[in-house]
Amino acid sequence: MRMPVTIIAIIVIAFIVGTITPWWSVAVVAFLVGLLAGHKPGLGFLAGFLAVGLYWLCLALYRDAANEHILAGRMAALFHLPGSYTFAGVTAIIGALVGGLAAWAGSLLSTRKR
Amino acid sequence: MAWNTTNGKRKRPNKIWGYILVVFTTALVYILDHPLGALPALGPLLDPVHGCWANAEPASFDYNLNEDLPALTGKAIVNFDDQFVPHINATNDHDLYYIQGYLHAWFRLWQMEMQTRAAAGRISEIAGEKALPFDRKQRRKGMVYAAENSLRAAEANPVTKAMLDAYTAGVNQFIATRGKHQLPLEYKLMGFKPEPWTNLKCILLLKYMADDLSGESDDIAHSYLRTLMSEAEFNLLYPDKIPGSSPVVPAGTPFAPATISVSAPPADSSSFVPISATDFESLPQHGKGSNSWALSGSRTASGDPILCNDPHLGLNLPSLWFQVQLSAPGINVCGASLPGAPGVVIGFNDHISWGLTNNYRDVKDFYEIKPVEGDAGKYWFNGQQVPYTTRMERIAVKGKPDYVDTVQYTIHGVLLYDGRYHEKFSTRKLLAVKWMGYEASNEYMAIYKLNRAGNYDEYVDAIQHFECPAQNMIYADRQGHIAIWGQGKFPAKWRGQGKYVMQGLDSSTLWGPVIPMAENPHALDPAQGYLASANENTTDTAYPYPYTGDFVELRAWRINELLAKTAEVTVPDMQAMQGDDYSILAANVLPMMLDACKVYKGKYLDSLRAWDYQLRPYSMCGTVFQHWWKILYSSIWMDDLPNVPGETLPLAERTMQLMLTDSTLRFYDDPRTAKRETLADIIRRSYYQTSQALAEKEKKGSLDWYKVKNTGVRHLAKLDAFSYTGLETGGWGNTINAMKEDHGPSWRMVVQMGKEIEAYGIYPGGQSGNPGSKYYANYLPMWVKGQYNKLHFYPAGKAENSAAKYVWTLKPASK
Numbered sequence: 001m002r003m004p005v006t007i008i009a010i011i012v013i014a015f016i017v018g019t020i021t022p023w024w025s026v027a028v029v030a031f032l033v034g035l036l037a038g039h040k041p042g043l044g045f046l047a048g049f050l051a052v053g054l055y056w057l058c059l060a061l062y063r064d065a066a067n068e069h070i071l072a073g074r075m076a077a078l079f080h081l082p083g084s085y086t087f088a089g090v091t092a093i094i095g096a097l098v099g100g101l102a103a104w105a106g107s108l109l110s111t112r113k114r
Numbered sequence: 115m116a117w118n119t120t121n122g123k124r125k126r127p128n129k130i131w132g133y134i135l136v137v138f139t140t141a142l143v144y145i146l147d148h149p150l151g152a153l154p155a156l157g158p159l160l161d162p163v164h165g166c167w168a169n170a171e172p173a174s175f176d177y178n179l180n181e182d183l184p185a186l187t188g189k190a191i192v193n194f195d196d197q198f199v200p201h202i203n204a205t206n207d208h209d210l211y212y213i214q215g216y217l218h219a220w221f222r223l224w225q226m227e228m229q230t231r232a233a234a235g236r237i238s239e240i241a242g243e244k245a246l247p248f249d250r251k252q253r254r255k256g257m258v259y260a261a262e263n264s265l266r267a268a269e270a271n272p273v274t275k276a277m278l279d280a281y282t283a284g285v286n287q288f289i290a291t292r293g294k295h296q297l298p299l300e301y302k303l304m305g306f307k308p309e310p311w312t313n314l315k316c317i318l319l320l321k322y323m324a325d326d327l328s329g330e331s332d333d334i335a336h337s338y339l340r341t342l343m344s345e346a347e348f349n350l351l352y353p354d355k356i357p358g359s360s361p362v363v364p365a366g367t368p369f370a371p372a373t374i375s376v377s378a379p380p381a382d383s384s385s386f387v388p389i390s391a392t393d394f395e396s397l398p399q400h401g402k403g404s405n406s407w408a409l410s411g412s413r414t415a416s417g418d419p420i421l422c423n424d425p426h427l428g429l430n431l432p433s434l435w436f437q438v439q440l441s442a443p444g445i446n447v448c449g450a451s452l453p454g455a456p457g458v459v460i461g462f463n464d465h466i467s468w469g470l471t472n473n474y475r476d477v478k479d480f481y482e483i484k485p486v487e488g489d490a491g492k493y494w495f496n497g498q499q500v501p502y503t504t505r506m507e508r509i510a511v512k513g514k515p516d517y518v519d520t521v522q523y524t525i526h527g528v529l530l531y532d533g534r535y536h537e538k539f540s541t542r543k544l545l546a547v548k549w550m551g552y553e554a555s556n557e558y559m560a561i562y563k564l565n566r567a568g569n570y571d572e573y574v575d576a577i578q579h580f581e582c583p584a585q586n587m588i589y590a591d592r593q594g595h596i597a598i599w600g601q602g603k604f605p606a607k608w609r610g611q612g613k614y615v616m617q618g619l620d621s622s623t624l625w626g627p628v629i630p631m632a633e634n635p636h637a638l639d640p641a642q643g644y645l646a647s648a649n650e651n652t653t654d655t656a657y658p659y660p661y662t663g664d665f666v667e668l669r670a671w672r673i674n675e676l677l678a679k680t681a682e683v684t685v686p687d688m689q690a691m692q693g694d695d696y697s698i699l700a701a702n703v704l705p706m707m708l709d710a711c712k713v714y715k716g717k718y719l720d721s722l723r724a725w726d727y728q729l730r731p732y733s734m735c736g737t738v739f740q741h742w743w744k745i746l747y748s749s750i751w752m753d754d755l756p757n758v759p760g761e762t763l764p765l766a767e768r769t770m771q772l773m774l775t776d777s778t779l780r781f782y783d784d785p786r787t788a789k790r791e792t793l794a795d796i797i798r799r800s801y802y803q804t805s806q807a808l809a810e811k812e813k814k815g816s817l818d819w820y821k822v823k824n825t826g827v828r829h830l831a832k833l834d835a836f837s838y839t840g841l842e843t844g845g846w847g848n849t850i851n852a853m854k855e856d857h858g859p860s861w862r863m864v865v866q867m868g869k870e871i872e873a874y875g876i877y878p879g880g881q882s883g884n885p886g887s888k889y890y891a892n893y894l895p896m897w898v899k900g901q902y903n904k905l906h907f908y909p910a911g912k913a914e915n916s917a918a919k920y921v922w923t924l925k926p927a928s929k
Contacts, residue, residue, distance in 0.1 A: 023161030024143045031139070041128070059162035067170035071299075071886030075166055077835035091160040091167070094146065098157075101139040108132030 003047055006037040010051035010099065026052045026095060027102040034106025041107045048103020053096025060088040154303050169299040169886040177920035182927035185212055185283050189925050192217070193918035195906045198881045198889050200922075201439040201448075203913040208280045210442040211456045213924065215284025218436060219311070222453035222883040223288065224298035225432040227308055228830055230315040230454060233322035234258050238517070239510040240306045246511060247537070250519055253507035254535055256528040257325065260552045261317045267554035268317060274558040278313040281456035285311035299885055300831060316558070319454040324551040326427070327472045327583035331547070332664060333480040335762035337387055337615040342755060350772075351764040355651050356667050357771065360674040362473070362586050362600055362647040363635040365654040372606075372658035374629055379608040380622040386614040387482045387543070403666060403852055404471035405692070405859075406588040407646035407673055408596040410639065415682040418868035421590035422688050423460055423469025424859035426852045429827045431836060431891060433879025435861050439907060440565065446910035447565040450861045450877065457561035460861060462873060464910065465568045466591040467865040471647045473584040473600050474664040477550035479611075479625075481526035481618030482543050493544075495525055496620050502529065526618045527552060546618060548625065550603055555581035570595050570638065577601045578631045586647035592867045598645045600635040600652040603628055609660040629659055644677040646670065648850075667767045668848040672698045676850075685872060688864045693851045693900035695844035700739050701727040703770045707742065710797040718805055729819055730844045736819035740846065741808060746800040754781045766848060819844060825853045827878045827894060829885075836885045841898050851900075862902065874902035 014029045030048040039047060064072045064084050072084030081087050146157035159165045177194060188205035190213055195201065200217055204210040218226060231237055235252030237245035252258075268274045289308050301307060340348055404425040411417040427434055432453075439448040440458060449461015460469055486492040492499045502522035509517040522529040527548035556579055563576030570591060577587050577599055584602025589595070606626030616623040635653045637645060650670035651663070675698075676691055708723060718738045725735040743766075750773075751763045764772075772779055773793060782793045791799070808817060815821065823846070826839030843858070845851030852858055858878070866872040878897040882889035893903070908915060915921075 018163045022147075023157045023163070023165065024147060027139060027143050031136070041131075056160075056162050060167055063162065063167045063170040063172075066172035066174070067886060068173045068888070070173075070888060070890070071166065071170035074835050074885050078833060091162060094156060094160050095162075098139065098143060098146070101135060101142065105132050105135035105139055108128045108135060 002037060002039065003043060006033055006039065006044075006047040006103075007051040007054070009033050009037075010048065010103070011055045014052065014055055024098070026055070027098050030099040030102040031106040034103035035110050037107070038110035039107045041104055044107025044110075045100045045104035048106075049096045049100030051103070052099025053092045056095035057088060057092035060091045061085075064088055149305055155305055159302050166299055166302055166886070168296075169302075169884055171882075171884060171887040173888050177922075179920075179922040180925075181922070182925050183212070183216070183287055184927040185280075185287065186924060186926040189923070191913040192922035192924065193908070193913075193915040194920040194922075195917060196919050197437075197903050197906070198892075198919075199437040199439070199906065200881075201906070201908055201915070201918075202441060203911075204442040206442055207445070208276065210440055210445070211277050211280035212284040212287070214438065214440065214451070214456055215281035215286075215311070216288050217284075217438070218451070218453040219285040219288035220292065220296070221881055222432055222436060223285075223293065223308055224300040225830060225883050226285070226311070226315070226319075226454040228300075229322060230318045233261070233318040233325070235507070235509060239512060240304060242512040243514055246509065246517060249509050250507075250517075250535065251537060253509065253519055254521055254528065254530055255325065255329070255547075256521070256523075256549075256552055257318070257321055258507075259505060259523075259528070260324075260549075261314055261321045263552060263554040264321065264556065265314050265317045267556045268558055269313065271556055271559060273562060274556055275313075277456050277558060277562055278316050281316065282311050282313050298883060303833075304831070316455055319452060320557050321551060323452075324583040328474075328477055328551065329549065330664065331476070331478040331480060332762050333478075333612065333615050334545070335758060336613055339755065339758060339762070340386060340614060351768065353768070354662055355655065356665075356765070356768060358671075359651045359654075359665075359667055360646075360670050361650060361654055362598060362645075362652045362670075363637045363654075363657075364640050364642060364645070367635075367637045367640065367653075367656075369635070369653070369657050370633060372629075373633065374606045374627050374659075376606050376659060377608050377626060379610055387617055403649045403669065403847065403857075405646075405648045405669060405673060405850055405852070406469040406471045406586065406598075407644060407677060408469075408588050408590045408598070409677065409680060409683055409688075410596045410643045411594050412643045413677075413680045413683055414866070415684045416866060416868055418592070418866050419590035419594060419596050420683065420685065420688055421462075421467045421469055421588060421596075421865045421867065422692060422863065423471070423588065424692050424852075424862040425460065425470060425472075426847075426854075426857055427860040429825070429856055429858050429860060429878055431827055431829050431838075431879050431885075432883030433827075433860075433877050435877045435879075436881060437875065437877075437905070441908070441910050443911070445566050448873070448905060448907045449863070450875070453883075455561070456558065457565050459561060460863060461565075462865050462867070462871060462907070463565060463567070464592075464871075466570075466573055466589060467867055467871075467873075468564060468573065468590075469588045469863065471586045471588075472649055473586045473602055473647075473652060474649055474666075475584055475600070475602065475604060475652060475661050476612050476663045477582060477584060477602065477604065479548050480615045481524075481546045481548065481623065482615055483524055483526065483529060483546050483618050485544060493524060494619060500525065524618065525624070543615075545615065550582040550584075550605075553581070553603065555579070555603065557581065569593065570597060573597070574599070586649075586652070588645060588647060590865070590867050592869070592871070595639055596645055597638040598636060598647060601631075602634070603631075604634070604659070604661065605629070607660055610662070611660070613662050633659070642678070644680070646673045646677055648673055666765060666848070668698050669850055669852065671767075672696060672850055685864055685866050685874065689862075689874065689900065689902055691850060692859065692862050692864070693845075695729040695736075695849050695851050697727050697729050697736075697739070697846065697849055699743070699766055699770055699848055700725075700729075703743070703773060704739060706774065707746070707797050707801070710794040711801050714798070714801070716805060718808060719801075728844070729846055729849055731818065731820035731842045733819045733844065734817045736844070737817045737822045738804065738808060740819070740822075742801060742804040745803050745807075746797060749784065749796050749800050750781050753784050753786060823853070824855055825858060826856060827891070828856060838891060838894060841894075843898055859897075862897070863905075864902065871907055873905040873907060875905050876902045 069084040076087040235249035406423040435450040447463040526546040560579035581603035589597040648669035729736040829836035845853040
């Protein structure tokens with residue numbers, strides 16, 4: 001049951017602080033939430049991965065749809081990727097990896113009882 | 115996992131792994147936060163909040179805006195029309211230029227910064243060592259020196275000082291506030307931040323244009339060519355005026371006698387410095403040119419004058435131009451502005467319209483400097499040892515220590531080649547270069563006054579301030595007048611001065627005094643009822659001051675031929691004429707080429723025999739002719755004149771004339787063969803080579819002219835993903851529709867100056883410089899098809915506009 005709460009917490013906090021902080025604030029948020037949540041390390045990673053990945057994917061896809069794929073299409077071409085969705089996917093995976101690793105570290109360092 | 119079973123066992127290894135992961139994650143974040151080789155920093159770039167995704171402008175973005183701006187003195191309204199062109203309504207000049215700066219920055223900040231950085235030789239600072247040769251060249255050319263001179267002139271004049279100050283404040287207002295959140299995508303890709311705008315940058319932009327348009331010189335190549343041939347032969351190949359030229363100022367126009375006496379040329383021996391073959395390699399290709407013409411009411415259906423202009427410049431994205439209307443008390447002007455420069459550069463107001471083409475009269479000359487042996491700080495002039503003026507050019511290089519170049523200045527200008535600087539075209543001789551662009555001039559005064567000019571006299575008064583780059587300035591007004599001026603600041607030269615590299619030993623080769631502006635070539639309301647310019651020679655031989663220049667004639671011939679036949683002309687006729695693909699070169703020279711091949715058969719020849727000389731996008735004949743001509747032209751000249759930069763070989767039009775009139779020219783023969791080839795032999799041989807090459811090409815793809823030519827509009831940072839290539843356009847540099855690979859009609863404008871001004875325009879791009887905006891290149895498809903936007907021109911002083919798609923309401927910030 002704590003998993004969805006952790007994921008939602010990471011997304012909400014990252015979203016709120018994200019407007020005024022640099023991109024790597026997602027790592028800090030995922031780490032701290034992971035630390036407080038005290039999941040098993042594997043689950044901690046999964047929570048951080050899914051949270052930041054989903055957050056970045058949704059935000060990217062939302063912006064891409066509103067933009068009618070103009071920017072992401074060009075960025076995809078710049079990085080020799082097949083299309084705007086792939087580019088959104090790459091964005092999400094980078095965010096997910098950083099979030100996952102940070103939350104994993106948090107879980108490992110957590111003193112909270114499981 | 116085993117160590118998960120009890121608290122005591124779990125804790126320690128977990129902590130260690132935890133710390134390791136913290137370090138690992140931090141390292142990953144660090145790596146993603148920094149550029150990796152050519153790869154930009156991916157973290158900040160991909161960040162969907164602030165990164166590139168923030169540049170994904172929603173297609174339905176609401177551009178309406180209410181904003182308080184600190185420096186405004188009154189309320190101002192900006193109406194964006196359905197083509198996304200802003201119409202600024204301000205209550206005074208200050209607010210007008212302040213808002214123009216704010217707008218330019220909003221849509222084009224990165225481009226403005228890059229173009230002015232390029233002008234100043236400051237690209238290495240953001241791009242690293244690879245840009246150092248470019249930066250050095252800009253510094254060597256004295257670009258900053260030139261801009262600083264003109265900045266002093268602009269700031270000494272209270273009108274232009276106020277204009278520039280207001281514009282600069284507007285740009286900086288954007289950078290200081292919105293620039294932080296709305297950083298253009300390219301800044302994120304290149305990993306740097308905007309620096310504050312300055313008045314100097316406004317001037318640098320104009321010097322960048324001046325360098326582009328008047329910064330080339332054939333002097334060195336001509337000196338070399340003169341060592342390969344006699345003076346008579348040189349004059350045959352490179353006549354000062356091509357026979358049959360249709361000059362900018364119509365032949366027969368009377369000129370006032372010269373008020374400045376022109377000195378006699380010094381003895382020939384001293385007027386030309388020989389350059390040997392090993393002294394240089396090649397020149398960059400240039401494809402710049404422009405068309406303009408104006409018809410008086412006697413030739414139009416409406417009875418009102420029509421003015422047409424299409425300057426051919428580098429085709430880039432973000433586009434060179436930004437459309438705008440500027441309205442304030444005393445000014446109501448509409449047209450194309452340059453991001454980075456206040457005012458409208460080409461356009462029209464309530465009374466007059468004007469256009470520009472480049473005037474290639476030579477204002478850049480090379481001098482050989484004789485150093486004082488044993489004293490590196492001095493050179494000889496008039497028998498005296500004269501010390502150089504030294505300027506240290508400090509170039510910041512990203513990731514490296516600053517590079518310092520010492521550039522020396524002589525009485526003959528910048529010592530470009532001093533043995534310490536090497537480039538493709540450098541010489542071993544010590545050469546200084548004198549350029550009109552170095553002199554303090556105030557072109558912004560010309561723009562300021564032009565934008566407000568109400569009649570011909572005010573127009574003439576305005577353009578007096580336009581000194582460099584020299585321009586053919588065409589004019590039409592609502593009173594029915596048409597006019598043209600070959601405008602610029604020109605020195606009185608002796609005949610032939612500056613054609614070759616000159617000796618710099620004494621004052622005999624110095625430029626003479628400046629020719630009074632009133633004596634610049636011009637024509638007002640000529641009897642023929644039209645005026646035209648297309649980079650051709652400025653005058654016939656009646657003009658009292660000798661001059662030389664890098665003129666071309668083919669487009670001018672075609673334009674004059676078409677205009678001479680005009681009657682009852684309409685705006686759509688003129689739009690069609692701007693898109694004219696007719697190759698006057700082919701029309702003149704192809705019949706003789708086909709005649710030489712009359713015994714030959716083949717599908718290429720058969721098609722050419724029925725061809726209408728139109729270089730249409732899908733024309734195969736266009737491809738065949740262009741290819742054949744290229745090979746033939748090289749066969750005539752390149753074998754005899756090796757190592758001559760391509761652009762300095764005789765002009766295509768001169769080659770054409772010689773082929774038609776002189777079958778004995780020694781250059782037809784290929785000196786590498788024992789046989790003596792005639793012109794017909796060379797034509798046949800080049801056709802054989804062409805047919806072979808084209809058959810090969812056809813196997814791989816089509817021979818459609820547009821595909822072979824590959825006109826493109828390319829992103830300024832050369833990013834293919836942000837560029838458009840393979841555009842379906844016809845024409846070539848020598849047709850009116852002057853579409854080359856990366857140069858072409860950068861702004862097409864047709865204005866009918868009637869009771870109601872009817873204006874049309876288009877440029878290959880869009881108002882927004884953001885590759886993530888739907889306004890990035892939305893004009894491009896229309897431009898490719900030769901279509902135009904009707905330019906909305908609203909009455910002065912009427913800020914409320916029901917046709918506006920978006921409205922900006924800007925108010926002074928309450929203190």
